[in-house]
Amino acid sequence: MNFLNEVAARFPDAVSLAAGRPYDGFYVADDVERYLRVYRDHLAGTGLSASAIDRTLLQYGRTNGVIGDLIARTLAVDEGIEVPAEAVMVTAGCQEAMIVALRGLCAGPDDVVLAVEPCYVGFTGAARILGIEVVPVPEAADGLDPEAVLRVAREVRASGRRARALYVVPNFANPSGVSMAVAARRRLLEVASEAGLLILEDDPYGLFGLDDEARPTLKALDGAAGGRSVIYLGSFAKSVFPGARVGFLVADQVVVDGAGRRTLLAEELSTVKSMVTVNTSPIAQGVVGGVLVDAEYSLRAANRAKVEFYRRNMRALLAALEHEFGDDEPMTWNTPSGGFFAVLNVPFVADEALVEVSARDYGVLWTPMCFFYGDGGGEGAIRLSCSALEPPRIEEGVRRLGKLVRDLVS
Incomplete structure (x- = not known):
């Protein structure tokens, strides 16, 4: 968590598909x-x-x-x-x-x-x-x-x-x-x-x-x-x-x-x-x-308004993945029936070093799935979060991610 926050602070213009926090727009201090x-x-x-x-x-x-x-x-x-x-x-x-x-x-x-x-x-x-x-x-x-x-x-x-x-x-x-x-x-x-x-x-x-x-x-x-x-x-x-x-x-x-x-x-x-x-x-x-x-x-x-917002965001993420990777045979992802997260499987090692490259050179952040395994695993997968952004930013983040993936694969 600290690593991702530190990278996000150094590259503030990067679209964060890593942050799993709720959307800021729902909260005002007067409440x-x-x-x-x-x-x-x-x-x-x-x-x-x-x-x-x-x-x-x-x-x-x-x-x-x-x-x-x-x-x-x-x-x-x-x-x-x-x-x-x-x-x-x-x-x-x-x-x-x-x-x-x-x-x-x-x-x-x-x-x-x-x-x-x-x-x-x-x-x-x-x-x-x-x-x-x-x-x-x-x-x-x-x-x-x-x-x-x-x-x-x-x-x-x-x-x-x-x-x-x-x-x-x-x-x-x-x-x-x-x-x-x-x-x-x-x-x-x-x-x-x-x-x-x-x-x-x-x-x-x-x-x-x-x-x-x-x-x-x-x-x-x-x-x-x-x-x-x-x-x-x-x-x-x-x-x-x-x-x-x-x-x-x-x-x-x-x-x-x-x-x-x-x-x-x-x-x-x-x-x-x-x-x-x-x-x-x-x-x-x-x-x-x-x-x-x-x-x-x-x-x-x-929470009906929040529910509808997060539903729209998950659909936007899944649609963006289909648009960006639908014709790419090596690329697969799951299709959750709700929540904040989806997993994209990639044909390369997705680790901390690549997160930094991704943020610096491609302007997009994501979370390595290997973070969530105790003793090895998840090296070829990344977690994508759709909770903290509006749909256009989700789509832009996936587009940037697509460029990173194509460059690595080629």
Whole structure:
């Protein structure tokens, strides 16, 4: 991430098909004050006094957060996920949710986590910082194969290690853009139960499909079946404000201690969070809470303009790839059904050195897919992002990329 930012800073005129951030045009600073007032009015409506509202927003707060009830209500409306407010931990971005979950689940030297590969670098980086081994499960063209998960879990167990969890992004994954079919999701839940795995389901892009097809979360499917195999990781970076840095995890698994005391896993994980960030900024939570109240607890409804924008951008990217490379037999790319990313396969090594050449001499930035592999892989592929640009800039970026590719191939 730092490398790409540094290259982008040195070549500011380069079109960035690397940046996976949301589009700047959706955000104005005046909205922060507006939504904070909505949240304050909401608190007043619950009977809190003015001084109590001030304490809620301006003092140290509850470790697991103050808007868990609003998040739980939104998940029920938008995703069919039914959990109590106590099962929700509000975190400083989804990145902290990953760190808290990893540290809470992996306590011994033989504890490992499985992760789909290619994998979002934020997760593998968090595991590396904590000294937790990540065992890759290769992703197929149509998403994660549950049978591959079962095979890898058995191999881990046979080696004397203990696989505690599996990290997966079922909807429009970063970096591949691939989604899991519903049948595969159901089978993955069966595999998790058989292998004794918790699933860490990360869902930052689930709102942004190219159509309105229902794509049930693993958490909703698991809950409907009476299971508790999924810890759901969420973020408001794409659906509200990236700068708020508010995420969450949902862990409604029951924990029983030696004395028979029963609590929820989210409450137990608060011990980890209290040592990391003490608590998530109540002011930032208040802004997000105001958005949820104002949206009547449906981010799907509130984000229609963003959904249409990102749909248009993905279609523009795929159309530009077809126009630029459609007659080039060596060139292939996938066609995601939503999200921010697509992958272009190229007949040469795409690495950091080539990124710099591309930015300097051709005016286009992209992300090497090799960044998303732990021990080799992805050298002949690049990730293209379409989220941060208008369609004409996407088309121009692909045109510049086409010139780079043709020069290298020839």
